[in-house]
Amino acid sequence: MELSNKxxxxxxxxxxxxxxxxxxxxxxxxxxxxxxxxxxxxxxxxALTQLKTELKFCNNCNNITELLICNICSNDTRDKSIICxxxxxxxxxxxxxxxxxxxxxxxxxxLISPMEGIGPNQLNIENLLTRVSNNQVKEIILALNTTxxxxxxxxxxxxxxxxxxxxxxxxxxxxxxxDELEYTDEVTLGxxxxxxVPFDSLLKK
Amino acid sequence: MELSNKxxxxxxxxxxxxxxxxxxxxxxxxxxxxxxxxxxxxxxxxALTQLKTELKFCNNCNNITELLICNICSNDTRDKSIICxxxxxxxxxxxxxxxxxxxxxxxxxxLISPMEGIGPNQLNIENLLTRVSNNQVKEIILALNTTxxxxxxxxxxxxxxxxxxxxxxxxxxxxxxxDELEYTDEVTLGxxxxxxVPFDSLLKK
Numbered sequence: 200m201e202l203s204n205k206x207x208x209x210x211x212x213x214x215x216x217x218x219x220x221x222x223x224x225x226x227x228x229x230x231x232x233x234x235x236x237x238x239x240x241x242x243x244x245x246a247l248t249q250l251k252t253e254l255k256f257c258n259n260c261n262n263i264t265e266l267l268i269c270n271i272c273s274n275d276t277r278d279k280s281i282i283c284x285x286x287x288x289x290x291x292x293x294x295x296x297x298x299x300x301x302x303x304x305x306x307x308x309x310l311i312s313p314m315e316g317i318g319p320n321q322l323n324i325e326n327l328l329t330r331v332s333n334n335q336v337k338e339i340i341l342a343l344n345t346t347x348x349x350x351x352x353x354x355x356x357x358x359x360x361x362x363x364x365x366x367x368x369x370x371x372x373x374x375x376x377x378d379e380l381e382y383t384d385e386v387t388l389g390x391x392x393x394x395x396v397p398f399d400s401l402l403k404k
Numbered sequence: 405m406e407l408s409n410k411x412x413x414x415x416x417x418x419x420x421x422x423x424x425x426x427x428x429x430x431x432x433x434x435x436x437x438x439x440x441x442x443x444x445x446x447x448x449x450x451a452l453t454q455l456k457t458e459l460k461f462c463n464n465c466n467n468i469t470e471l472l473i474c475n476i477c478s479n480d481t482r483d484k485s486i487i488c489x490x491x492x493x494x495x496x497x498x499x500x501x502x503x504x505x506x507x508x509x510x511x512x513x514x515l516i517s518p519m520e521g522i523g524p525n526q527l528n529i530e531n532l533l534t535r536v537s538n539n540q541v542k543e544i545i546l547a548l549n550t551t552x553x554x555x556x557x558x559x560x561x562x563x564x565x566x567x568x569x570x571x572x573x574x575x576x577x578x579x580x581x582x583d584e585l586e587y588t589d590e591v592t593l594g595x596x597x598x599x600x601v602p603f604d605s606l607l608k609k
Binding site: 207219 | 408424431432440444452500
C-alpha cells in the first residue's frame, strides 16, 4: 500500500505498531482522526502521552501505578500472605473485578516464549523470589494462561519456588459457568472431574 | 469493566472512540503503550496531533492534503475532463495504486445513511455541482460501494446531475480477477455477463 502523504504515512507507521493492528486498520483509524474534530484528537494524543509521563510500575509487584507502590500492595486490609502470579495488568483487573480475592499480586509482564525471544530474565521473576523469601508469604497462586508459554512459565516458577516453604496452587480450570457439558473439550471436562469440589462450597458464595 | 486507574481510564476512553475499537481492545492498546518505551509513545502522540495541525481538505475535491489544493487537482498532466466520485480518501489511494486512472477525484466524505443520520447536506455534493457546471468536465465516474447507502448516494447524485451535459458511468462490477465462477453469487455473475467487454480490451493492458 503506497500512501501519497508523508504525514498520514508517519501516523499509519506509528499506529500500526499497536498489537494486532496492520497498515489497513491503522489507515482506517488515521482517516477517522483526520475527519474528527481537533479537540478530540488532541485529547487522545495527550491521554497517550500521560501514559508515559504519569504511570510507573509498582516496585513491589510490577503492577501499573502512579505511585512507587501500587494501591493494592499498600492497602493494609489485603492479605499479605497470599500472592497471585499473573501475566499482566489486565489479569489483575479481571481478578479484581470478581471481588473474590483479597491477597496481593505479582505481575510478570509477559510469559516465557522462545519463539518471541522472551526468556525468564526479561520477566519479573527474580523479584518474586525476593518477595517469597520474606516469611510473611504462605501461598502462591499461579494464574497464567494454559497456553504453551503459560505452562512453561508456570513450570519454571514451580522449579524456582521449590526451595521455599510456600504452598503453590493453580487457579481451577473447568467448564465455564453457563456452558454446556456436551460442547466442552475433553481436557477441560477431564480437569473439571478430577478437580471436583465439595457441593457445599457452592453454598458459601 | 472497571478500571482502577484514572489515567488508564482516560486513555481507554479516548482510544475506544476509534472506529471498531471497544473497551477491551482499547485497554489492550493502552497496556501495550504503557509497556512500550517513552520515545515511541511520544512519536505516536505527536504523529496524531500533526494529523490535525498539518492536514486540510482540498478546496476543490475534498481529498486530504497539506495544501489548499491537493497534488492530484494541481497536477497539470491529469485529465481534468473526468471526475471519479469516491466515498473517502482510502478509495482515492486504492484507485491511485492501480495506476490506471489519470482523471480527477471528488471525495464525498461519507455516504447518505438515514440510519446514521447522514443526509446529502452533510456530504460534499453541492461542491460537485459547481465543479460540473464548469464546461471542462465531460465524464463523471461513480465509484461508491454497492451497499444500500452507496446505491442511495449514487442514485441521488444521478438525479442531481441530470440537468448537466455529462456522461455518467459506474465502475464495473464482476467476478474478481482470480476468483472462480462456481463460488460467485448470482448478482455479481449476472452483472459480469450483462456487462461483458470485447476480448481485445484485455490485450491492451
